[in-house]
Amino acid sequence: MSRAPGNLALGLRHRQRLIEIGSIALGAVLLIWTLLPIYNLLLIALDPEEGEIEFTGNLWTSEPTLDGFIDVITQKARYLEDFWQQFGNSVFIGLLTMVLTVLVGSLASFAVSRLRLARGSLLTNAALLTYAIPAAFLIVPYYRIMHEYGLYDNLWAVVLAQVTFATPFAILILQLYGRLIPLELDDSARVDGASPLQVYMRIYLPLMVPALAVVAIYALLLAWNDYLYQAVLLSPRNMTVSMVQGQLFLDVDAEWNAMMAAAILYVLPPLAVLFVLRRYVAASLAMVSSGP
Amino acid sequence: MSTQPLAAMGPPVALKEPRRPSRHGRLRAAEVRWGLAFIAPYVAVFLAFVVHPYAYVLWMAADPSLYADLIDDRLFLPTLVNTLLFVGLGVNLKMFLALLLSGFFLRPRRWIRILLAIYVLPWALAAAQTCLSFHWMLIGEQGLVDGLLLQLFGIEGPIWFNGRWLGLGCDIAVYLWKWMPFWTLIFLAARLTIPRDIYDSAKVDGATGVRQFVHVTFPLLANLYLICTLLSVLWALGDFTTVYLVSNGGPAGLTNVLATLGYHYAFNFGRPALGVAAVMSALPVLIPVIIVLMRRFQTSALQL
Numbered sequence: 001m002s003r004a005p006g007n008l009a010l011g012l013r014h015r016q017r018l019i020e021i022g023s024i025a026l027g028a029v030l031l032i033w034t035l036l037p038i039y040n041l042l043l044i045a046l047d048p049e050e051g052e053i054e055f056t057g058n059l060w061t062s063e064p065t066l067d068g069f070i071d072v073i074t075q076k077a078r079y080l081e082d083f084w085q086q087f088g089n090s091v092f093i094g095l096l097t098m099v100l101t102v103l104v105g106s107l108a109s110f111a112v113s114r115l116r117l118a119r120g121s122l123l124t125n126a127a128l129l130t131y132a133i134p135a136a137f138l139i140v141p142y143y144r145i146m147h148e149y150g151l152y153d154n155l156w157a158v159v160l161a162q163v164t165f166a167t168p169f170a171i172l173i174l175q176l177y178g179r180l181i182p183l184e185l186d187d188s189a190r191v192d193g194a195s196p197l198q199v200y201m202r203i204y205l206p207l208m209v210p211a212l213a214v215v216a217i218y219a220l221l222l223a224w225n226d227y228l229y230q231a232v233l234l235s236p237r238n239m240t241v242s243m244v245q246g247q248l249f250l251d252v253d254a255e256w257n258a259m260m261a262a263a264i265l266y267v268l269p270p271l272a273v274l275f276v277l278r279r280y281v282a283a284s285l286a287m288v289s290s291g292p
Numbered sequence: 293m294s295t296q297p298l299a300a301m302g303p304p305v306a307l308k309e310p311r312r313p314s315r316h317g318r319l320r321a322a323e324v325r326w327g328l329a330f331i332a333p334y335v336a337v338f339l340a341f342v343v344h345p346y347a348y349v350l351w352m353a354a355d356p357s358l359y360a361d362l363i364d365d366r367l368f369l370p371t372l373v374n375t376l377l378f379v380g381l382g383v384n385l386k387m388f389l390a391l392l393l394s395g396f397f398l399r400p401r402r403w404i405r406i407l408l409a410i411y412v413l414p415w416a417l418a419a420a421q422t423c424l425s426f427h428w429m430l431i432g433e434q435g436l437v438d439g440l441l442l443q444l445f446g447i448e449g450p451i452w453f454n455g456r457w458l459g460l461g462c463d464i465a466v467y468l469w470k471w472m473p474f475w476t477l478i479f480l481a482a483r484l485t486i487p488r489d490i491y492d493s494a495k496v497d498g499a500t501g502v503r504q505f506v507h508v509t510f511p512l513l514a515n516l517y518l519i520c521t522l523l524s525v526l527w528a529l530g531d532f533t534t535v536y537l538v539s540n541g542g543p544a545g546l547t548n549v550l551a552t553l554g555y556h557y558a559f560n561f562g563r564p565a566l567g568v569a570a571v572m573s574a575l576p577v578l579i580p581v582i583i584v585l586m587r588r589f590q591t592s593a594l595q596l
Contacts, residue, residue, distance in 0.1 A: 141346075164337055164341040232559065246536075
């Protein structure tokens with residue numbers, strides 16, 4: 001302790017300044033890293049059709065225009081003549097995956113954790129086994145079994161595949177959260193004569209809303225992110241937005257401003273859902289972090 | 293230590309919890325019937341879409357001659373190496389950086405909270421579309437990245453997809469861009485559960501900065517870190533979109549990973565069984581990973 005207190009305080013202040021500068025630099029790097037590809041999407045989307053941005057390396061277009069967006073919305077862009085139908089197919093897959101995952105997952109985890117089923121943990125382990133072979137590795141057998149089930153080229157084939165891959169995660173999350181809700185609540189309702197179904201509807205579901213929101217977002221994003229299963233299990237008669245864009249990505253002749261405008265329109269809905277549910281997501285994080 | 297290591301995955305983080313009161317009440321037959329009715333939908337999904345395809349996979353991949361064909365294919369061994377690099381580098385870099393960044397986002401500054409909202413965007417943006425953006429951004433001398441390099445620094449950028457290692461590096465970078473935010477959020481939530489007083493007493497003992505991270509934060513998060521890493525390995529092995537839409541396996545198929553190679557065999561060469569055999573060559577990695585994962589879940593997070 002030979003240093004004077006003033007010196008120490010100065011050293012500390014100096015250190016804190018360094019940390020502050022360092023974190024601002026890191027923040028700037030993160031900002032550029034995150035936004036560059038999004039900026040690139042926007043840049044190409046705002047370029048005129050025969051514009052100079054695509055494949056020229058320019059950083060800004062000299063005549064920004066919304067033509068790309070207008071062509072998509074009015075379905076005038078090449079390959080996107082049925083844009084709204086493709087978009088509708090994507091929405092169908094996303095919404096149904098979300099609803100079914102929440103339903104199937106919450107029913108199963110209610111049974112395992114609230115009804116005290118013997119060997120309930122067996123179900124959880126079996127669910128985890130779904131991830132033993134990664135989803136992309138299963139595309140060949142899925143192609144075959146969907147033919148067997150008569151579901152090939154049916155939007156339901158993709159929905160069921162996505163529900164299969166989303167539900168194990170949902171069951172794990174719901175079980176973790178479910179432990180924060182006292183079993184005594186169920187018991188007193190049962191004493192009052194409520195059936196398990198009523199307990200599920202009136203007690204379990206309302207109290208689990210934050211966790212259900214997390215599961216819903218997870219399932220929606222899983223379906224929305226998917227390209228492989230849509231491309232293999234559906235034919236061009238049932239195009240989705242991801243399929244069109246994935247199949248054309250090597251085609252330099254595609255109308256790229258419209259393609260990127262469509263991509264921007266496509267990425268917006270999950271963002272909106274996330275924004276609407278952000279309160280629940282934050283609440284569930286806070287609930288868990290504050291402890292039972 | 294007063295808290296147990298956290299064991300969980302996904303946004304929630306399980307805390308140590310007092311044991312439930314013993315299972316009181318007798319199971320009645322009606323109760324069991326209700327329980328079976330509640331799990332019936334999931335059991336149906338599981339049988340039709342997990343058990344059935346798994347049986348198919350094992351049956352298709354059982355023919356030994358397929359593996360002789362694989363070894364003979366010039367693409368197979370490079371693909372194995374690529375998969376190892378993509379998963380090994382991608383997952384470890386992602387997890388470690390996410391762990392460090394979660395500490396950065398813990399700083400109580402308003403601008404950091406706004407930055408966090410922007411930083412998690414890639415997780416919520418659709419994969420195929422953003423991969424396409426990366427593809428066009430990097431494509432040769434005409435993309436935005438090389439344009440930026442030239443105009444800001446006067447550097448002639450490389451042709452990203454002309455070489456195997458550069459192409460694979462791009463795939464890994466896009467993987468990081470897309471998936472690091474999600475795991476950063478997980479670690480951020482986990483760090484919030486570490487009681488402040490642990491840090492306070494560590495500070496009294498003289499542990500700050502790096503030493504605090506090594507001796508306090510990391511041991512507390514180690515279990516969670518392991519579970520997340522293992523789960524990421526499984527999910528990264530199954531990442532088809534990134535490699536397919538960013539480098540497209542090129543040049544000359546040299547940046548393929550198992551997921552894209554299996555797809556090419558099955559749907560471009562018309563040899564589905566060979567495709568299944570190719571992806572199943574990852575089985576020696578998959579089995580230990582899933583066994584460790586199940587054990588971890590059983591002993592910690594899911595002990596009800």
